[in-house]
Amino acid sequence: MKTVKRLMCTILAVAMLSVILTACGQGANDPTDTLIFAQGADPRGLDPAMVDDGESSKVIVNIYEGLLQYAKDSTKLEACLAESWKVSEDGLTYTFNLRKGVKFQDGTDFNAEAVKVNIERQMEGNATADMSYAGFVFGTVSKVEATDESTVVITLKEKNTAFLYNLAMSLAAPIVSPKALKDNNNNVNEHPVGTGPYKFVRWDKEQAIVLVRNDDYWGEKAKTKNVIFKIIKDNSARVVALNNGEVDMIDGIDATVVSQIESAGNKLDQPDGMNINYMAYNTTTPVFSKPEVRKAFSQAVNVPELVKSLYQGYASPADSILPSFVPGYAKDVMQVTYDPEAAKSVISAAGITSVHVITYSNPRPYNTANGQALAEAIQGYLSKVGVTANIEVFDWTTYKEKVKAGDYDICFYGWTGDNGDPDNFMALLSDKDPSMNVSRYDNSEYKDLIAKGKATPEGPDRDAVYAQLEKIQVDQNPWLLISHSKLLSAYSPKIQGYYYHVTGNIFFSEMTKTK
Amino acid sequence: MGNNALTNPDERLLTVLKYIIKRLIFLIPVLIGVSIIVFIIMRVFSPDPAPIVLGQHATQETVNTWREANGLNNPVYIQYLSFIKGVFTGDLGTSYYTKTPVLKEILARFPATIELAVMAIIFASFFGILIGTISAVKKNSLFDSAGMVTALIGVSMPIFWLGIILIIIFSGTLHILPSSGRINPLLQPPTVTGFYLIDSLIAGNISAFGDTLYHLLLPSLALGMYSMAIIARMTRSSMLETLGQDYIRTARAKGLTEGKTIRKHALRNALIPIVTVIGLQLGSLLGGAVLTETVFSWPGIGSYTVNCILKSDFPVVQGVVMLVAITFVLINLVVDVIYAFIDPRIKFSKKEDA
Numbered sequence: 032m033k034t035v036k037r038l039m040c041t042i043l044a045v046a047m048l049s050v051i052l053t054a055c056g057q058g059a060n061d062p063t064d065t066l067i068f069a070q071g072a073d074p075r076g077l078d079p080a081m082v083d084d085g086e087s088s089k090v091i092v093n094i095y096e097g098l099l100q101y102a103k104d105s106t107k108l109e110a111c112l113a114e115s116w117k118v119s120e121d122g123l124t125y126t127f128n129l130r131k132g133v134k135f136q137d138g139t140d141f142n143a144e145a146v147k148v149n150i151e152r153q154m155e156g157n158a159t160a161d162m163s164y165a166g167f168v169f170g171t172v173s174k175v176e177a178t179d180e181s182t183v184v185i186t187l188k189e190k191n192t193a194f195l196y197n198l199a200m201s202l203a204a205p206i207v208s209p210k211a212l213k214d215n216n217n218n219v220n221e222h223p224v225g226t227g228p229y230k231f232v233r234w235d236k237e238q239a240i241v242l243v244r245n246d247d248y249w250g251e252k253a254k255t256k257n258v259i260f261k262i263i264k265d266n267s268a269r270v271v272a273l274n275n276g277e278v279d280m281i282d283g284i285d286a287t288v289v290s291q292i293e294s295a296g297n298k299l300d301q302p303d304g305m306n307i308n309y310m311a312y313n314t315t316t317p318v319f320s321k322p323e324v325r326k327a328f329s330q331a332v333n334v335p336e337l338v339k340s341l342y343q344g345y346a347s348p349a350d351s352i353l354p355s356f357v358p359g360y361a362k363d364v365m366q367v368t369y370d371p372e373a374a375k376s377v378i379s380a381a382g383i384t385s386v387h388v389i390t391y392s393n394p395r396p397y398n399t400a401n402g403q404a405l406a407e408a409i410q411g412y413l414s415k416v417g418v419t420a421n422i423e424v425f426d427w428t429t430y431k432e433k434v435k436a437g438d439y440d441i442c443f444y445g446w447t448g449d450n451g452d453p454d455n456f457m458a459l460l461s462d463k464d465p466s467m468n469v470s471r472y473d474n475s476e477y478k479d480l481i482a483k484g485k486a487t488p489e490g491p492d493r494d495a496v497y498a499q500l501e502k503i504q505v506d507q508n509p510w511l512l513i514s515h516s517k518l519l520s521a522y523s524p525k526i527q528g529y530y531y532h533v534t535g536n537i538f539f540s541e542m543t544k545t546k
Numbered sequence: 547m548g549n550n551a552l553t554n555p556d557e558r559l560l561t562v563l564k565y566i567i568k569r570l571i572f573l574i575p576v577l578i579g580v581s582i583i584v585f586i587i588m589r590v591f592s593p594d595p596a597p598i599v600l601g602q603h604a605t606q607e608t609v610n611t612w613r614e615a616n617g618l619n620n621p622v623y624i625q626y627l628s629f630i631k632g633v634f635t636g637d638l639g640t641s642y643y644t645k646t647p648v649l650k651e652i653l654a655r656f657p658a659t660i661e662l663a664v665m666a667i668i669f670a671s672f673f674g675i676l677i678g679t680i681s682a683v684k685k686n687s688l689f690d691s692a693g694m695v696t697a698l699i700g701v702s703m704p705i706f707w708l709g710i711i712l713i714i715i716f717s718g719t720l721h722i723l724p725s726s727g728r729i730n731p732l733l734q735p736p737t738v739t740g741f742y743l744i745d746s747l748i749a750g751n752i753s754a755f756g757d758t759l760y761h762l763l764l765p766s767l768a769l770g771m772y773s774m775a776i777i778a779r780m781t782r783s784s785m786l787e788t789l790g791q792d793y794i795r796t797a798r799a800k801g802l803t804e805g806k807t808i809r810k811h812a813l814r815n816a817l818i819p820i821v822t823v824i825g826l827q828l829g830s831l832l833g834g835a836v837l838t839e840t841v842f843s844w845p846g847i848g849s850y851t852v853n854c855i856l857k858s859d860f861p862v863v864q865g866v867v868m869l870v871a872i873t874f875v876l877i878n879l880v881v882d883v884i885y886a887f888i889d890p891r892i893k894f895s896k897k898e899d900a
Contacts, residue, residue: 069726072853075643075644076644076645081645083600083601083603159615160600160608160609160611160612160615161599161600161612161642161645163599163600163601163602163603163604164601164603166603166605166608167603218645220644220645220646221646233731233734235654235731235734235845236651236654236655236845236850237655237845237849237850238658238727238728238731238845239727239731241731241732257732259731259732261726261727261731261843262843262845263726263727264840264843264849265840265841265843267710268710268713268725268726268841268842268843271713271714271717271718271725272717272725272726274718275717275718275721275724275725276721277717277724277725277726428593
């Protein structure tokens with residue numbers, strides 16, 4: 032009897048389970064209503080002032096907006112919450128006319144006072160040490176005034192044209208509802224409220240973030256109702272999820288999975304990223320104190336060939352420190368070209384037979400291969416001109432310490448841009464801090480031009496300054512430029528209007544999805 | 547408890563209670579030891595959290611302010627004492643990286659780990675005991691060999707590899723099961739317990755319940771495989787031993803059916819070591835499902851802890867390790883108590899507690 036009962040229970044349970052399993056699988060919702068994007072890590076938080084990572088900013092740009100924004104495929108500036116702006120003659124006073132009738136997603140008004148609150152919480156004295164970008168974005172601000180409901184006047188301590196670019200950034204600059212800040216003890220990491228096309232619904236840690244269309248948005252309303260950010264840590268699992276149709280878009284992929292993605296019928300998006308991958312000569316060592324020698328070494332390396340074989344087409348050889356979409360990029364400045372014969376004669380005349388090279392073992396955003404592979408490729412080129420490169424490899428954390436210590440002839444480094452302003456890249460070679468300026472390059476002409484660029488208002492005059500700086504970089508050659516790595520992301524053919532910006536952010540409001 | 551050896555159930559209950567309290571008191575030195583070890587390991591072997599938290603624009607000055615604000619400039623024993631003080635007042639500190647209270651971060655993830663571990667252990671115990679028992683009863687048969695080869699594969703196969711293979715087969719090729727996550731986020735029931743199976747039943751949302759099960763299948767299979775193999779092997783050897791006992795022969799001689807003999811006499815007596823193994827396995831599944839969680843993007847405590855170790859998020863790592871230690875000890879305690887119910891010969895007297 033007992034056995035029969037037990038058997039019946041089991042059969043019943045199995046039957047129920049199979050009914051449930053067949054019933055589910057497809058959710059109740061219309062699938063074209065929801066865009067699903069998978070990224071590799073949880074955001075650090077959703078308060079623009081409190082975070083410093085790309086995973087956070089991809090969510091932030093869909094919830095919040097700043098006073099300015101970047102153009103669609105470059106880092107040129109456009110109006111956003113500020114309709115127009117004016118910079119005073121002395122370059123110290125910025126007046127912003129704000130867009131009227133804009134509301135935060137909690138129903139409160141966006142106005143000059145809100146801007147003031149947002150900037151003041153990040154100014155010196157109010158900012159906490161862990162507001163990573165407060166100093167970078169607002170460090171030069173001396174005061175903010177709300178002169179009327181829709182006018183904000185910001186006064187700077189010193190001229191800084193890059194300040195406008197900072198205001199379009201996805202970190203620190205986006206405007207948060209002052210009410211939300213007040214209600215959440217000045218930290219909206221888990222309760223984001225902005226003015227953007229999507230509003231926050233829910234965040235299940237390390238699982239998913241759900242956004243829904245902001246129906247009161249001031250501009251053109253988002254085309255698709257729901258957006259889900261899924262957190263899928265493992266790179267290959269993310270690819271499987273895309274190919275399996277569980278998600279519509281993924282990023283954080285590398286060249287090795289491209290064929291897998293394309294053979295499943297999905298599409299690849301690959302704009303150049305806002306970064307530079309370079310090899311630095313230590314200009315303070317006897318070997319590399321002369322620009323001719325540095326140039327000769329650069330001539331010994333066939334950069335286009337190297338980039339092609341190392342990055343398989345997913346990075347472009349760099350012809351300038353600046354990526355081509357950053358204002359100030361000078362088309363006519365050319366790097367030294369490959370000429371091993373000329374290189375050999377200069378190097379042997381200088382009597383250099385070996386160099387001490389240090390590099391890193393991890394892949395970096397600007398060098399997806401990793402520092403060791405890059406160093407070894409260069410070692411091969413150098414051996415052809417009679418130079419032995421002795422390579423030492425360290426993990427990234429140790430490596431940074433080694434670079435700071437300065438015991439090397441050649442090291443490898445890179446930079447990911449913050450604000451799309453040319454100064455952000457070019458000023459590296461004038462920085463006092465040797466962990467930024469790893470060539471330890473010290474040139475007063477260069478420094479003067481950097482200062483001039485900061486003080487010159489936007490326009491052709493300023494672009495000319497950076498063109499001049501780019502020329503100095505070629506003539507003086509403190510760096511051998513390698514590549515700008517591309518931003519790889521992939522999406523299903525069901526998605527229309529896919530938009531992954533060069534700053535590494537993804538904007539959903541104009542995307543739609545078919546069945 | 548019908549065949550209880552002790553005549554007075556009240557007295558027996560009292561002994562059990564005393565035993566439990568004693569074991570709970572033992573928890574304190576264990577926790578102190580664990581906390582000291584993790585505290586020292588994190589501070590000696592991890593890089594300074596300040597530059598990681600503050601990002602690429604950190605200056606020496608902000609690093610110092612931040613270290614000061616988080617008490618990292620104090621001597622280690624002062625830091626330790628303030629941590630212990632926090633533990634006793636229920637305050638585990640806040641995560642350096644996200645500024646969220648550690649307890650909240652843990653509670654947001656621990657149910658996911660428990661749900662997966664429990665599913666995995668149910669799967670492992672059911673099939674493990676089944677395979678082990680049949681293998682023992684039909685010793686040296688084809689089923690026995692097949693079962694033990696399966697167990698050998700289960701023990702030897704790295705979980706993450708199994709997980710990836712399952713994903714490739716069921717998600718990548720057949721497209722019948724999801725490869726990641728706990729549930730379709732749009733179906734998610736309101737959080738009450740954090741266990742989606744329970745929450746969806748509370749909300750009366752049957753499709754959410756189904757979707758949760760659907761998402762649980764692959765990861766619990768991958769995670770439970772190793773435990774299943776261990777349990778199957780343990781069941782087999784333990785059963786073989788009991789099957790050779792005199793009382794089994796007696797039972798058979800009495801004319802008991804073979805099925806009853808095996809279930810009531812052999813299996814029940816063989817169960818003690820099996821329960822121990824199940825308990826230990828559950829404990830380690832709760833603390834160490836790191837690889838499974840990573841492969842299946844399971845939002846649990848394991849992969850989170852690894853991330854926090856890499857980011858030198860001391861308060862979180864300390865909190866999680868304490869939690870896992872407590873869980874492990876408690877599960878062992880529960881297992882020990884369960885023994886008494888399975889085997890009345892075990893008493894909680896002074897000499898015998900282990």
